[in-house]
Amino acid sequence: MNKEQLSFHKSRRKEFSKLIGNDALAIVFGNTHRNKSYDGDYKFKQYKNFYYLTGFTEPNSALVIAPGGIKVTRSGKKNSVKELLYVQQNDERLETWNGKRMGYKNVKKSLGIENADINENLCKILHYNELKNFRKLYLNIAEMLKLTEEMKKIISEFIDSLNRIAPHTEIIDVSYILGTMRSIKTEFEINRIIAASEISIGSYNEILSILQPGMNEFEIQSALEYYYRYHGGDDTAYHPIVASGENACILHYEKNDKRLKENELLLIDSASEYNYYCSDITRTFPINGKFSNEQKQIYEIVLKANKECIKKTKPGVKFSSVAELSNRILAEGLFKAGLIKDKTKIRKYSLHGIGHHIGLDTHDAVPSSLTKNSDTDTLKPGMILTIEPGLYFTDKMKEIPAKYRGMGVRIEDVVLVTKAGPKVLTGGIVKEVKDVERMME
Numbered sequence: 545m546n547k548e549q550l551s552f553h554k555s556r557r558k559e560f561s562k563l564i565g566n567d568a569l570a571i572v573f574g575n576t577h578r579n580k581s582y583d584g585d586y587k588f589k590q591y592k593n594f595y596y597l598t599g600f601t602e603p604n605s606a607l608v609i610a611p612g613g614i615k616v617t618r619s620g621k622k623n624s625v626k627e628l629l630y631v632q633q634n635d636e637r638l639e640t641w642n643g644k645r646m647g648y649k650n651v652k653k654s655l656g657i658e659n660a661d662i663n664e665n666l667c668k669i670l671h672y673n674e675l676k677n678f679r680k681l682y683l684n685i686a687e688m689l690k691l692t693e694e695m696k697k698i699i700s701e702f703i704d705s706l707n708r709i710a711p712h713t714e715i716i717d718v719s720y721i722l723g724t725m726r727s728i729k730t731e732f733e734i735n736r737i738i739a740a741s742e743i744s745i746g747s748y749n750e751i752l753s754i755l756q757p758g759m760n761e762f763e764i765q766s767a768l769e770y771y772y773r774y775h776g777g778d779d780t781a782y783h784p785i786v787a788s789g790e791n792a793c794i795l796h797y798e799k800n801d802k803r804l805k806e807n808e809l810l811l812i813d814s815a816s817e818y819n820y821y822c823s824d825i826t827r828t829f830p831i832n833g834k835f836s837n838e839q840k841q842i843y844e845i846v847l848k849a850n851k852e853c854i855k856k857t858k859p860g861v862k863f864s865s866v867a868e869l870s871n872r873i874l875a876e877g878l879f880k881a882g883l884i885k886d887k888t889k890i891r892k893y894s895l896h897g898i899g900h901h902i903g904l905d906t907h908d909a910v911p912s913s914l915t916k917n918s919d920t921d922t923l924k925p926g927m928i929l930t931i932e933p934g935l936y937f938t939d940k941m942k943e944i945p946a947k948y949r950g951m952g953v954r955i956e957d958v959v960l961v962t963k964a965g966p967k968v969l970t971g972g973i974v975k976e977v978k979d980v981e982r983m984m985e
């Protein structure tokens with residue numbers, strides 16, 4: 545881990561400590577493996593709040609933060625510590641099978657966390673007698689309850705005793721407080737989201753030169769995944785959606801197994817992850833390189849909503865009012881095209897909201913609400929959100945003329961809110977009709 549990353553995670557622990565106060569203890573668990581089938585697991589992914597505070601990507605770990613100090617016994621001595629990371633014990637046999645472990649002795653040097661121990665010893669502080677010394681106990685409760693394997697064993701007694709602890713020590717989930725911190729990105733985080741976006745942009749541009757009728761959706765998916773890795777990405781930010789024709793009307797379509805037809809549109813909603821930070825991009829392309837009149841008509845309406853909403857993504861603006869603007873533009877567009885008579889019915893065709901925060905999670909786990917009176921609705925510098933209007937016409941929508949049916953259009957960009965206005969991080973992929981058609985010639 546480089547100095548910049550060390551100091552980012554350290555600053556997050558410092559800020560978090562300040563927010564929870566001296567009379568609090570926080571235990572934030574890392575993730576454990578998730579079983580895929582029989583004795584095989586899914587690729588390991590760290591819990592994001594734990595990652596935010598540590599940058600540590602091994603399973604079966606837990607971070608303890610005690611701003612006022614907690615007494616722990618190590619090597620026979622009792623010490624008061626303010627931060628302590630519990631990690632997997634070194635184990636030659638398991639490391640041969642599953643990969644190297646950092647080991648508690650290397651934690652301070654590698655992660656900058658002052659104290660460390662093996663995870664089994666976490667049991668020693670998960671006791672009523674220890675915990676009653678604190679007025680508040682912060683846990684990632686929802687995530688803790690999903691832990692598997694060795695961590696499940698380590699915490700099982702503690703979970704059984706929670707009903708005894710709870711009346712004496714207020715138990716609070718860390719998600720809100722960490723989510724609030726996570727809603728404003730630091731420069732370090734912004735740079736990672738920019739990197740994830742740049743990797744994705746490069747990959748989309750590769751796709752534009754190979755896309756043609758007769759290919760299969762999965763060929764595009766595989767090529768994107770290849771290019772993400774090739775350009776330096778670590779993973780896909782989410783399962784790629786490569787949806788041609790009517791498949792684009794399934795919002796989280798994941799089969800990606802249909803042949804691309806000459807006169808249809810292809811909606812690609814996919815992006816790379818870079819060092820745990822996500823991008824999230826959608827573009828809609830004509831498979832044969834040229835939009836039909838009807839496709840262009842719908843595309844231009846969505847593009848207008850995308851561009852106008854991006855312009856409005858500024859400090860002080862309510863995100864709910866950006867959503868309202870999108871619905872107004874989409875409704876007006878369909879009304880003028882003669883496709884709807886009642887503008888209030890727009891949600892039947894626009895299906896989803898205008899966007900969401902993005903960061904460590906694609907749909908970032910930060911407090912947000914489209915309730916007008918909630919402060920989480922107000923945009924602030926350092927927030928990063930998607931703007932992703934869409935219009936969808938299934939084959940079943942017989943009230944819509946046949947030429948418009950069986951298509952979905954969405955255009956999604958990642959936007960950083962700055963004092964100087966919106967900054968689009970995904971602008972390197974064409975979206976104007978003439979530019980798309982030129983790129984596909």
Ligand code: GLY
Pocket residue numbers: 782813814824906907932956
């Ligand atoms: N890729 C999921 C979304 O756009 O929200």
Ligand code: MN
Pocket residue numbers: 824899900930932956
């Ligand atoms: Mn999105």
Ligand code: MN
Pocket residue numbers: 813814824825826956
């Ligand atoms: Mn998306």
